[in-house]
Amino acid sequence: MGRNCNQETEFLFTGLIDRQVSQIPLFLLFLAIYLISVVGNVGLIFLIWVDSRLHTPMYFFLLYLAIVDLYYSTVITPKILSDFLTDKKTISYIGCGVQIFLFDVFIVTEGFLLARMAYDRYVAISSPLLYSVIMSPKLRVWLVVSSFLIGCVNGMTQTVNMLDLSFCGSKVIDHFFCDISPLISLSESDSTINQIILLASATLFGLSSGVIVLISYIxxxxxxxxxHSTEGKRKAFNTCTSHLTTVSIFYGTALFVFLKPSSKDSKPEDKWAPVFYTVVIPMLNPLIYSLRNKEVKDALRRVISKNILLHIVN
Structure with a gap:
C-alpha cells in the first residue's frame, strides 16, 4: 500500500518564508547569488583549463571542486527560484528522489574533495621539494575519482532510504528542497531503520571527511x-587560508544541520542554515579562491590581455 501511495505522491514545500511580500526581493537575491555562482565557477574552470601555469595539483582539485559546486547548486537553486514565483511549491515523488540523489552525491563529493585538498596543502607545506612527485597525476586522478564514487554511494544510500518510506498522510515538507531528514519526519511508516541509516551515513561520509581535514591541518x-623564519611561516599560512575559509563555512553549517535531531516542527534556523551550503558556498568558493589567490588573478589578467591583443591584431 505504501508503494501505491508513493506513486501518486506530490510533495508541497512550505518554502523559506511564509510572507508573500518578501518573495520577489528574495527571488532577486537568490538569482544574483546563483548567477555569480555560475559565472564564477565556469570562469574558474575556464581559467584552469586554458592557462598552463595553473596545471598543478592544487588547481587540479580546484577545477573539480568548481565543477561540483556548479552542479550541486544547480540541483537546488533553480527550483528555489521557481518556487519564489508561485504560490504552490510542489515537486513530484520522482523529482524528489532525483533531487535527493544528486544533492547527496555532490555534497559528499564536495566534502571529500575539500579533504583531498587539505592533504594536498599539507604535502605542499611539509614536503615542497617532493610535492610534484608525491602528488603525481595518477594519485590526483584516483583521489578525485574516489571522491565521486563515495558521493555516488551516499546518493544511492539516501535514495534507497527514501524509497523505503511510505507517504499516505500529509505531503507538506516544511523545507525548501527534498532532504531525507524532513522526509523521514513526514513519513507515517516506522522510520527507526531509516534514522539509523541517516545517522550512519552522516557519520561515515560526513564526519570521516571532516576528520581527514582536521588531521591534515593539525x-x-x-x-x-x-x-624558523617569520616570512616562511607567513608564506606557509597563505597557501592554506583560502581552503581553510571554505572548509570552515562548509563544515560549520553542514554539521549543524546533519547532527541536529530530526523533528516535525522545524525552527527558522533549520531552513536557513542549509541555504549556506546549498546556495551560498557554491558562490563563495570561486570568489575566495579568486580574490585571495595571486596566481588566479594573474591568469585572469593574462587571458584578458591575450584576448585584447588578438582583438587589436584582427
Missing part, C-alpha cells in the same frame, strides 16, 4: 610552527 600547523 600536521600542517605542526609543520608551520617548526619553520
Amino acid at each position: 600536521f600542517m600547523l605542526s609543520t608551520i610552527l617548526r619553520i
